[in-house]
Amino acid sequence: MALRWPIVAAWVAAAVAVTLALPTIREAQVGALGDLVPGDSEAIEAEIRSAELFGFPVLSRTVVVQRDPDGLSARAQARVFERVVGLNRGTYPGLDGIPGALAVNNVFGEPPFSRERSTTALTYLFFPTDIGPVGRAGLAERLIERRMEPEDSPVGVTGTLQARAEQSDLITERLPLVELVTALLVIGAVGLHFRSLGAPLLNAIAVALAYLVSIRTVAAIGEQLGVSVPSEVEPVMVVLLFGVLTDYSIFFLSRFRERLAEPGGARAAAADTIAELLPIVLAAGLTVILASGALIVAELGFLRAFGPGLALSMLVALLVAITFVPAALAIVGERLFWPRGPEPRRTRRRSERPPLPLRLVGRAPVAVAVACLVVLLAGASGLTRTDLGNPLIRGLPDSSDTKQAYLAASEGFAPGILAPTVIVVEAEGIARRRAELAELQRLIALQQGVAEVAGPADQPVNIALGGALSRTGDGARYVVVFGSDPLGSRAINRLTALRGRLPGLLGAAGLGAARFSVGGDTALSEEIVTGTVDDLGRVAPATMLAVFLVLAVFLRALVAPLYLLASSVLGLLAALGLATYLFQDVLGYGELTYFVPFAAAVLLVALGSDYNVFLVGRVWREARDVPLRDAVMTGAADAARPIAVAGLVLAGSFALLALVPVRAFGELAFTMALGLLLDAFLVRTLLVPALILIAGRASGWPGPRLRRRPGAQQQRSQARSLSYGS
Numbered sequence: 001m002a003l004r005w006p007i008v009a010a011w012v013a014a015a016v017a018v019t020l021a022l023p024t025i026r027e028a029q030v031g032a033l034g035d036l037v038p039g040d041s042e043a044i045e046a047e048i049r050s051a052e053l054f055g056f057p058v059l060s061r062t063v064v065v066q067r068d069p070d071g072l073s074a075r076a077q078a079r080v081f082e083r084v085v086g087l088n089r090g091t092y093p094g095l096d097g098i099p100g101a102l103a104v105n106n107v108f109g110e111p112p113f114s115r116e117r118s119t120t121a122l123t124y125l126f127f128p129t130d131i132g133p134v135g136r137a138g139l140a141e142r143l144i145e146r147r148m149e150p151e152d153s154p155v156g157v158t159g160t161l162q163a164r165a166e167q168s169d170l171i172t173e174r175l176p177l178v179e180l181v182t183a184l185l186v187i188g189a190v191g192l193h194f195r196s197l198g199a200p201l202l203n204a205i206a207v208a209l210a211y212l213v214s215i216r217t218v219a220a221i222g223e224q225l226g227v228s229v230p231s232e233v234e235p236v237m238v239v240l241l242f243g244v245l246t247d248y249s250i251f252f253l254s255r256f257r258e259r260l261a262e263p264g265g266a267r268a269a270a271a272d273t274i275a276e277l278l279p280i281v282l283a284a285g286l287t288v289i290l291a292s293g294a295l296i297v298a299e300l301g302f303l304r305a306f307g308p309g310l311a312l313s314m315l316v317a318l319l320v321a322i323t324f325v326p327a328a329l330a331i332v333g334e335r336l337f338w339p340r341g342p343e344p345r346r347t348r349r350r351s352e353r354p355p356l357p358l359r360l361v362g363r364a365p366v367a368v369a370v371a372c373l374v375v376l377l378a379g380a381s382g383l384t385r386t387d388l389g390n391p392l393i394r395g396l397p398d399s400s401d402t403k404q405a406y407l408a409a410s411e412g413f414a415p416g417i418l419a420p421t422v423i424v425v426e427a428e429g430i431a432r433r434r435a436e437l438a439e440l441q442r443l444i445a446l447q448q449g450v451a452e453v454a455g456p457a458d459q460p461v462n463i464a465l466g467g468a469l470s471r472t473g474d475g476a477r478y479v480v481v482f483g484s485d486p487l488g489s490r491a492i493n494r495l496t497a498l499r500g501r502l503p504g505l506l507g508a509a510g511l512g513a514a515r516f517s518v519g520g521d522t523a524l525s526e527e528i529v530t531g532t533v534d535d536l537g538r539v540a541p542a543t544m545l546a547v548f549l550v551l552a553v554f555l556r557a558l559v560a561p562l563y564l565l566a567s568s569v570l571g572l573l574a575a576l577g578l579a580t581y582l583f584q585d586v587l588g589y590g591e592l593t594y595f596v597p598f599a600a601a602v603l604l605v606a607l608g609s610d611y612n613v614f615l616v617g618r619v620w621r622e623a624r625d626v627p628l629r630d631a632v633m634t635g636a637a638d639a640a641r642p643i644a645v646a647g648l649v650l651a652g653s654f655a656l657l658a659l660v661p662v663r664a665f666g667e668l669a670f671t672m673a674l675g676l677l678l679d680a681f682l683v684r685t686l687l688v689p690a691l692i693l694i695a696g697r698a699s700g701w702p703g704p705r706l707r708r709r710p711g712a713q714q715q716r717s718q719a720r721s722l723s724y725g726s
Contacts, residue, residue: 001271004327011324015212022216023223025234041527046519050424053475055466056100059422059520060124061161062136064144065405067120067412068153076152077105080121083147087125092147097139100126106412112483113414113452120412133165158405160419160487160521163393166402167662171235174660178235182656183207186246189649194253198336202328203249210320211241214313221312235660236599236668237313243653244288244314244607247646248281248321251614253336254642256329260342266333274326283554284613285318290546291606297542298535300528303598307539310603354637357685362633365693372687376570376678382577385584388532389489389591390525393418395663414451416482416491419521423478425506427514430476431469434462437476440509444478447501449494451483486522489591492529495522529594536598543602544569547609554613555620556703563691563699564616568608571683572601575675583667593664596671604675607650611684614646615639619692620700628697636689647680 051057066072066080080103086092087101105121106114125143127136140157148154183204190200215237255277259269292314295307334342354362361368396403409418423444430437438457445453455478456468468477480498482491495518502516544565551561576597583589619635626634654672657665692699 001267001330004330007323007327011209015209018216019212022220025219043519043523043527046424046517049517050422053470054477058479060126061159062125062140063159064123064140064157065155065409066153067155067408069119071118097131098125116412133161137162155408156401156405158402160392162402170662171660178656178659179238182239182242182653185652186242193645195340196337199253203246206320206325207242207245210245210317214316218309218312233309235657239653239657241313241317243650245317246649249325251277252325257337257342260334267330270326270330280613280617281321283550284610287547287550287609288606289314291543291602294539294542294546297538300531300535303535354633358633358636361689365690368686369690376574379574380577382580386580387489387591388529388594390487390528390594392487394485397661414481414483416486419486421480421520421522424517425476425514429473431473436510443505447498449482450480452481454479487525491522492526495526532594532598543605557700559701560699564612567683567687568605571608571675571679572604574678575671579671593667596664596667600671608679611643615684632689632692643680643684647676651676
């Protein structure tokens with residue numbers, strides 16, 4: 001309180017300084033694909049080995065698509081290959097940055113590889129490593145503008161790098177809208193709750209300070225460490241900051257308004273407010289910080305950046321909540337609540353009769369707990385059907401040029417043509433074993449999900465030209481096209497099955513001693529999904545341990561934190577299961593984006609425990625003086641309204657992630673909003689109070705906090721018991 005003016009000035013100065021001196025997340029991008037796959041990626045090693053053995057690649061992540069549903073003319077098809085020759089020979093001025101190209105059309109081939117005849121042509125472009133996604137897209141567009149005629153029916157450019165760049169652009173483009181609408185939401189919610197103008201303004205300033213400081217600090221730290229903070233992190237940070245800091249502000253403002261009605265003035269009211277709520281807010285904030293920070297044990301660079309980024313932003317939000325907000329309260333005083341003014345704390349008489357849901361809990365806690373468990377487990381049953389994929393291109397909006405080019409290519413070919421898989425087989429002198437290599441190609445083509453295989457059997461001469469057979473004679477290369485989206489769960493599962501069968505297929509073809517490696521975007525996506533699942537096995541225990549420790553220290557108990565944590569996990573599982581039913585079954589997406597369950601798991605467990613702190617903190621305080629049953633009725637009733645408001649604000653904030661027109665954000669928005677609503681209105685309102693009553697005084701073991709005290713407090717509790725109908 002003594003430093004209230006310097007504290008406010010320091011936060012404003014810090015926000016201005018970091019905004020002027022530090023980069024944004026987009027400006028601090030230093031990596032690319034490497035942050036999204038394991039550091040020891042076998043798929044990348046396979047691509048490197050393929051280039052070393054054969055001298056040139058066959059995989060491209062930038063593809064020019066031409067399509068005419070009525071059929072490309074013979075002249076248009078001829079020009080496809082003329083352009084490839086011109087690019088490979090370097091005869092096109094201004095296109096020197098494209099040193100190589102490869103073309104394919106659907107003149108020949110049978111379903112499922114060629115779905116039509118002579119309607120579609122693809123040109124795969126190859127670039128030096130020093131040309132990034134933006135430069136590659138620009139050169140591809142320049143090729144269309146300068147070297148294609150209307151008769152060539154160009155559709156556009158697609159590919160995984162193009163899709164990744166467009167996704168990042170969409171996030172950057174929509175982020176201001178997300179910020180604006182989220183700000184309006186929290187300002188409106190706070191304004192309606194307090195029916196004043198000053199309270200929402202103070203909250204908006206606090207959120208702005210926390211956002212400006214945290215977003216720039218996260219970007220700068222990532223730049224210094226050489227880790228790109230994924231663009232997907234920034235919208236999540238925005239809604240998390242806005243929602244969580246608004247929750248904390250609501251609690252501070254509510255208690256401050258009540259305390260203002262008592263003697264002592266604004267400084268005394270602010271001091272009492274921070275003294276009373278600091279332990280609760282600190283414990284709540286630490287649960288989110290430690291749970292998010294637990295992602296540091298992940299191996300994927302994407303997740304390592306995602307977790308600490310959220311943790312750092314939450315740390316800044318917590319510091320703003322416990323320093324700037326109380327200091328501002330002391331400075332502004334009751335003017336914050338104009339025109340309504342201070343409001344005395346509700347009397348005990350008004351809270352003596354709890355709401356109907358709590359009365360049901362008090363009368364039949366076991367039945368209520370069982371009903372809640374049935375509902376949550378029914379929702380969680382969807383997890384048995386969950387598939388994970390990386391729908392990078394299909395997850396773009398329908399208006400996306402990249403997606404439209406992908407869909408056009410998928411009309412003429414099997415979708416896997418956009419990102420084929422390469423299989424490299426190595427053994428001394430293997431290029432001379434043409435019959436065995438051809439047999440292996442036939443066996444691979446028979447595998448489920450494979451639409452086409454190109455390889456040694458397609459080479460018409462015995463000379464090792466370096467395409468399918470290495471010039472050293474020690475390697476052979478196969479290009480496998482899957483019949484579904486090469487980044488989707490179906491193709492990933494097909495590749496996993498094929499990889500498992502390859503040793504047997506090599507043996508059946510007479511090549512049992514040969515080594516193999518698999519590269520391409522399907523293999524990369526397989527590693528990302530597998531790595532995410534593996535990381536979940538490492539991160540989940542660390543997250544739950546962190547949350548358990550915070551709850552145990554805050555409650556000074558070991559039993560209650562166990563069932564409180566279990567209730568949060570149940571709410572999470574129900575939200576993920578229902579998301580699976582919606583997106584996979586109802587909307588037909590086929591999979592969830594790989595990072596959505598991971599991010600939702602960490603955030604929902606942390607934020608659910610956040611509400612646990614507010615709810616059980618009040619119950620524990622009441623239980624010092626009255627029987628536990630009465631403490632649950634009183635404490636839960638007092639906490640019900642703030643938790644409901646906080647849950648609605650936070651759920652609404654996360655729901656606004658759907659404003660980013662990328663499928664993954666829609667999935668995350670739904671999962672988070674549903675999980676938070678389940679947590680606020682089912683888990684905290686019904687299940688947790690019921691579990692406290694079922695566990696009884698054992699909840700506080702080994703602490704003494706739930707013991708009944710005699711005297712006046714006991715008499716008051718008995719009077720309450722009569723009003724509860726017990």
